[in-house]
Each structure stands twice: as structure tokens, then as C-alpha cells.
Amino acid sequence: MTRWLSRIAALVVTGWASLGGVAAQDLSALAYLRPEESRVEASGDETWLTLGLTQPVPYRAFLLDQPPRLVMDFREVDFGAAKPEALLSGKGLSGLRWGKFRPGWSRLVAELPGPMRLVSVTQETEGEDGAVIRAHLEGVPAGAFAPRIGAPDSALWDLPQPAPVDTPHPRQDGSEPLLVVLDPGHGGIDPGADAGDGSEADLVLGFARELKEALRRGGLRVILTREEDVFIPLETRVTVARAAGADLFLSLHADIVPEANVAGATVYLLDEEASDEASQKLAERHDRADLLAGVDLEGHDDEVAHVLMDLARTETQPRSRRLAQVLAGAIKAEGLKMHRRPVQGADFSVLKSPDIPSVLLELGFVSSEVDRERLRDPQWRARMVRAIATGISGWAEGDAAEARLLRQ
Ligand SMILES: [Zn+2]
CATH class of the missing domain: 2.60.40.3500 (Immunoglobulin-like)
Incomplete structure (x- = not known):
């Protein structure tokens, strides 16, 4: 051998x-x-x-x-x-x-x-x-079977990795502008769902750019996990947000669901017990797309197991839940079509920052012709951008007030 x-x-x-x-x-x-x-x-x-x-x-x-x-x-x-x-x-x-x-x-x-x-x-x-x-x-x-033979351990070939952060990010209290990390899903070798004339990766990147501009005009700081059509592993998206010290993480998608007649925006939370089989499959498909793009999980420790991190996780979960609810409320208030269950849970790897409130927004499902048309309509996108911006600032205000209260 x-x-x-x-x-x-x-x-x-x-x-x-x-x-x-x-x-x-x-x-x-x-x-x-x-x-x-x-x-x-x-x-x-x-x-x-x-x-x-x-x-x-x-x-x-x-x-x-x-x-x-x-x-x-x-x-x-x-x-x-x-x-x-x-x-x-x-x-x-x-x-x-x-x-x-x-x-x-x-x-x-x-x-x-x-x-x-x-x-x-x-x-x-x-x-x-x-x-x-x-x-x-x-x-x-x-x-x-002998994996990894011939994979030179060289920075030239491998994806740049931001340094891992092993202390929790302090909770935002409104004293500084909110730092939002927007995460356009997929990209590069992983195009995501086929949206007819284009890919999910392209659609959500375009939307993320529009949202970024609106949030910046509102005085927020915004970072995108990817600025172009390039592959970023799920784990790296989390690391990028943590290295930047994000106050909020919003992953943007427009996937396909096999079920007929499923349409409308849906906000997903991290939940090991998925709301239903469809949500679980959606999360699994994203993990699988990551693997098939060539991510190697061998030798990876799952998470930083750390008392401080565990504490942060306990505090972050209800904050993420409120973020999901406020976003869903703002989208509904804008009069935009939502899934019949607007907030759902599934085990999405990209939502696993222990210290950053994180949600994943399916803007719509490109398996639905109606949703595809909405996503391509600049007026619809402008309304969705406005709804998300309203939702984020509403959430941030309540969240900061709670942080100040807890500190007393
Ligand atoms: Zn997706």
C-alpha cells in the first residue's frame, strides 16, 4: 500500500x-x-x-x-x-x-x-x-480507502480562515451602532437552488446588496459574508460573523421545497428538533451542499466547549427567537406574503454562533412560480428590504432596553 x-x-x-x-x-x-x-x-x-x-x-x-x-x-x-x-x-x-x-x-x-x-x-x-x-x-x-492523500497542507490552496474567537461577544445595549452580518447563502461551486434564469446564490447576493444599502442609510454597520459569487463554507460564515463581533446574523436564502403550493417568506431559527420534516430536510440539504462542495469535517472539533460560551448560548436563544418573531411581524405588516407558519425551527449549521442572535430568512421559495416572480420584482424587493430594516431596528431597540435592564 x-x-x-x-x-x-x-x-x-x-x-x-x-x-x-x-x-x-x-x-x-x-x-x-x-x-x-x-x-x-x-x-x-x-x-x-x-x-x-x-x-x-x-x-x-x-x-x-x-x-x-x-x-x-x-x-x-x-x-x-x-x-x-x-x-x-x-x-x-x-x-x-x-x-x-x-x-x-x-x-x-x-x-x-x-x-x-x-x-x-x-x-x-x-x-x-x-x-x-x-x-x-x-x-x-x-x-x-485513504482520504486526504495528496492534499498539500498549504495556505495557497485552502480557504482563508478567520481566527476563531473563544470569548463571547458582549451583548449590544444600543450605545454603539448595531453591526449586522448579512449572509447571502451558497455561492461559487454551490449555486443553491435553480431559480430558472439564475441561481439562488445570485438572487440572494443581489438582495443582500440592496438590504445592505438600506441598513447603512439607517445608520447600521453592515458586513456581507460574501461580496461575490464565491464559495464560503457554513462554518466559515459563522466564524466571519464572530470575528467581526456581529450583533446580529441574518442568512438569506430562496430555496426549493419539494412540496407543491408552498410559498411565502419564512423565518428559521436554530432548533435541533425541526418544526417538521420539510424544515429538517431543508437544513440537511444545506449541510450536504456544503459537504459536496468539498468541505472536510475530519478532525474538526464541533464547537468551542466553554462555560462562558454555554452561558452565552442560553442567553442568545430567546434573543434569536424574538428576532425571528419581530422580523416575521414586520414582513406581515408590510403586507408581504408569508408561509402559513411564518416562524419555524431546524438544525441549520449556519445559525450556530453561541453569542450572536441568528436567523435564516427564506425570502420565498423558487419552487413557487409566484415567489420567483416576487423575487425578481424590484418593487417587491424594496418592500421586503423596508420590512427587514424596520424589523431589525425594532428588535435592536427592545433587545438593548432588555440588556440595560438586566445589567441593573
Ligand atoms: Zn439555500
Whole structure:
């Protein structure tokens, strides 16, 4: 076994080293996917994934477990309009996604049908300036699955992580402008729900920008967890908010629900016991999308287990609940359509800051044609922005008054 492990490591290094002879100006240009030269082939328990590119790129490849996945990172590749599913042939791989991972870098994640090993990964130049990257995989018994081999532990490749904060953020009391962290869901390799002509990721980013402007005009400080179409893991969204010292965290989504006739805005709270199966599935789908984008949970301690944090959590929960209720009330008062149960709970990872009141707002569900139209209507969005701004300032006032009262 040791022999093929070192072989993989060597192959990955080759992936880097083979670029030594490529002129610098070639690498500064963006590489494009050539869909007609890209394919997935399978025979027995072997799979070949071939990607045609307009030029060679630095890349790395490694495996992750739970579920078994092949992750390939590249210097930015423009995948164009090609849909990753179009490459799947029904065997060899169970799923494929690609997209921007972080500025300047792209990622491809292939879901494997079971435990496999990377037999080889190569990049060959083709023609004048084109390149072909080929990954060869082979099924192995579960005990022989070896994730993370060939994943260099280098800051160059990995997502920047804000420093974890291990003391609770002091509760806001109105003496300083409120710091709101808006979290446009999804992005990059994880586009979220398909909203017809665009993705959930695009829709909620556009909305977050509009909301940010309105909140700033109202004297609040606002930070977005992402400013562009880029992937941010759920855990990092929480860390960003905590590192910034946020007073309030609002995650924005517009998902698909499989149930027919479900429409209207819905505010979600963190609750390990979901309101119903649909809410639980919604939270699970977000965790799964995070995993399939290539997040590795191995070796992660769940949360900072800390007496101070536990105390903060106990205090934060009712504050989040009030935030959800006040927001739902403000949206209703604006005359906007809400779900028949406007406040619901589910185990959303992104709502797990122990010390920041956090809620997730489904602006609507893009599975509903009516909601899709509303989300695209600038007047509707302006009313939703106004409702949220009113809700946030109403909540902040009551919350600050309570903080002052508790301190006495
Ligand atoms: Zn979503």
C-alpha cells in the first residue's frame, strides 16, 4: 500500500512541476473548459474523468470521505455554461459539481459510487496551448480507502480562515451602532437552488446588496459574508460573523421545497428538533451542499466547549427567537406574503454562533412560480428590504432596553 501512496504523492507533485516550462503569460490568462473534450468513462470498478482545458493550470487532487469524494482544485477555470451533470453517464461517478471556490481558484467535486483510490492524475498539453487533465480511479474495499492523500497542507490552496474567537461577544445595549452580518447563502461551486434564469446564490447576493444599502442609510454597520459569487463554507460564515463581533446574523436564502403550493417568506431559527420534516430536510440539504462542495469535517472539533460560551448560548436563544418573531411581524405588516407558519425551527449549521442572535430568512421559495416572480420584482424587493430594516431596528431597540435592564 505504501508504494501506491508515495506514487500518488509523486503524481500530485508532477501536476505542479509540469508547469515549470509554461511561460508566465500563459498562466495569467483564464483557462476555459472544453466540454466536448471532457467526459466520464467507466469500466468495471474503474473510472476515468477527463477534462479538456484551453491551457494548462496548476492543480491538485485528493479524496475525502463521508461521502467518498474526489476533489480537484485548479487555478481559476471558467466552466462556462456547461452543466457538470451532462458529463455523467450513469456509472463511474454518482455526482459532479464545479465552480468558483475562492477568488482565483476553482474546484471540482466528484461524488464516488463507493471507496476508490486515485490510480493517477495527469495533465498533458494538447495541441498549441490546450491541456487535458485525466484522473483515473479504481474501486477499493472500504478498509483501504485513504482520504486526504495528496492534499498539500498549504495556505495557497485552502480557504482563508478567520481566527476563531473563544470569548463571547458582549451583548449590544444600543450605545454603539448595531453591526449586522448579512449572509447571502451558497455561492461559487454551490449555486443553491435553480431559480430558472439564475441561481439562488445570485438572487440572494443581489438582495443582500440592496438590504445592505438600506441598513447603512439607517445608520447600521453592515458586513456581507460574501461580496461575490464565491464559495464560503457554513462554518466559515459563522466564524466571519464572530470575528467581526456581529450583533446580529441574518442568512438569506430562496430555496426549493419539494412540496407543491408552498410559498411565502419564512423565518428559521436554530432548533435541533425541526418544526417538521420539510424544515429538517431543508437544513440537511444545506449541510450536504456544503459537504459536496468539498468541505472536510475530519478532525474538526464541533464547537468551542466553554462555560462562558454555554452561558452565552442560553442567553442568545430567546434573543434569536424574538428576532425571528419581530422580523416575521414586520414582513406581515408590510403586507408581504408569508408561509402559513411564518416562524419555524431546524438544525441549520449556519445559525450556530453561541453569542450572536441568528436567523435564516427564506425570502420565498423558487419552487413557487409566484415567489420567483416576487423575487425578481424590484418593487417587491424594496418592500421586503423596508420590512427587514424596520424589523431589525425594532428588535435592536427592545433587545438593548432588555440588556440595560438586566445589567441593573
Ligand atoms: Zn439555500
